[in-house]
Amino acid sequence: MSGAARPAHIPVLLHESIDLLSPERGGLFVDCTMGAGGHSMALLQRLPEGAELLCLDRDGRAHEAAQRAPWADDRRVRLVRAAFGDLLEVLGDRCGQVTGLLADLGPSSMQLDEEGRGFSFQRDEPLKMVMDGDQEADAATWLNEVSEAELADVLYQLGEERQARRVAGAIARARPLERTGELAEVICRSLNRWPRPGKKHPATQCFMAIRMAVNDEMGQLDRLMAGLETALAPGGIAGLISFHGLEHRRVRRWVRKVCTDDYGPKELARRQPLVPASFDNLTRRGLRPSPEEVDRNPRSRSAQLRGVRRRG
Numbered sequence: 001m002s003g004a005a006r007p008a009h010i011p012v013l014l015h016e017s018i019d020l021l022s023p024e025r026g027g028l029f030v031d032c033t034m035g036a037g038g039h040s041m042a043l044l045q046r047l048p049e050g051a052e053l054l055c056l057d058r059d060g061r062a063h064e065a066a067q068r069a070p071w072a073d074d075r076r077v078r079l080v081r082a083a084f085g086d087l088l089e090v091l092g093d094r095c096g097q098v099t100g101l102l103a104d105l106g107p108s109s110m111q112l113d114e115e116g117r118g119f120s121f122q123r124d125e126p127l128k129m130v131m132d133g134d135q136e137a138d139a140a141t142w143l144n145e146v147s148e149a150e151l152a153d154v155l156y157q158l159g160e161e162r163q164a165r166r167v168a169g170a171i172a173r174a175r176p177l178e179r180t181g182e183l184a185e186v187i188c189r190s191l192n193r194w195p196r197p198g199k200k201h202p203a204t205q206c207f208m209a210i211r212m213a214v215n216d217e218m219g220q221l222d223r224l225m226a227g228l229e230t231a232l233a234p235g236g237i238a239g240l241i242s243f244h245g246l247e248h249r250r251v252r253r254w255v256r257k258v259c260t261d262d263y264g265p266k267e268l269a270r271r272q273p274l275v276p277a278s279f280d281n282l283t284r285r286g287l288r289p290s291p292e293e294v295d296r297n298p299r300s301r302s303a304q305l306r307g308v309r310r311r312g
């Protein structure tokens with residue numbers, strides 16, 4: 001980044017998520033999405049001596065910043081550059097020992113706002129959008145290679161863009177696309193809607209969908225959730241903070257599934273579940289930020305925190 005200050009990331013649902021994890025219990029904690037370390041630092045403040053905090057992030061820039069930050073010198077902290085979809089490989093023989101785990105999904109403010117990361121239509125720059133800076137397939141490569149039909153599906157399913165086919169057709173005709181400005185313009189022209197002060201930019205949904213596809217965000221989330229029963233110790237707690245419709249639905253469905261006893265017809269009569277629930281739901285319909293938090297940090301407005309505790 002140029003000489004400008006690094007954009008700050010304000011941690012979302014901070015007290016709610018740390019209270020949920022109760023770090024005072026000690027043991028092995030994992031922050032799956034370290035970012036600027038806001039949640040990690042708050043966890044550390046309440047972790048007893050002898051506890052451990054494993055901080056994951058797939059973004060090399062987040063790790064560079066953490067290595068310079070005093071909190072990461074704490075001997076309870078271990079920084080690991082990895083994707084949380086690979087959690088079980090990262091844990092290795094410590095699977096089944098995690099007492100508390102947090103995943104604060106989506107990109108950080110630094111990724112969205114820093115010059116040169118190519119996530120945003122706010123400035124014209126090379127179209128990158130990769131969280132892991134070493135990933136070869138950036139947004140320009142992906143957009144220039146994906147089929148028009150798959151692109152339309154991504155815009156519709158991940159971006160909930162109702163005009164997905166029309167936008168995908170316009171992008172396909174405009175290829176090759178290399179810059180955020182070009183992409184924003186093609187999208188606006190195909191929708192015949194243009195940025196207006198105080199209104200959501202017309203390309204917002206499509207940019208989000210492309211970012212999610214390039215970073216396989218839903219695949220990562222599915223792999224994380226699928227591994228939680230193996231990763232957590234009995235009584236271990238996981239908190240997931242999601243930010244938009246598709247993530248909310250995915251997390252909600254998973255929570256419902258793992259927190260519900262599964263009965264076959266015979267078991268129902270005997271009131272004996274075929275597959276008993278493996279988790280307890282700690283947050284019912286999810287916790288949302290207070291109006292004060294949304295005032296202070298408008299990016300928190302769509303956040304939802306869901307928490308589960310492994311039975312055992």
Ligand SMILES: C[S@@+](CC[C@H](N)C(=O)[O-])C[C@H]1O[C@@H](n2cnc3c(N)ncnc32)[C@H](O)[C@@H]1O
Nearest residue numbers: 011033035036037038039057058059083084220
């Ligand atoms: C919303 S930010 C987290 C902010 C952090 N809680 C804080 O307080 O500063 C999400 C972070 O998770 C990282 N991330 C997103 N998906 C990831 C994944 N699948 N594996 C590892 N890190 C991921 C991003 O690189 C980003 O730094």
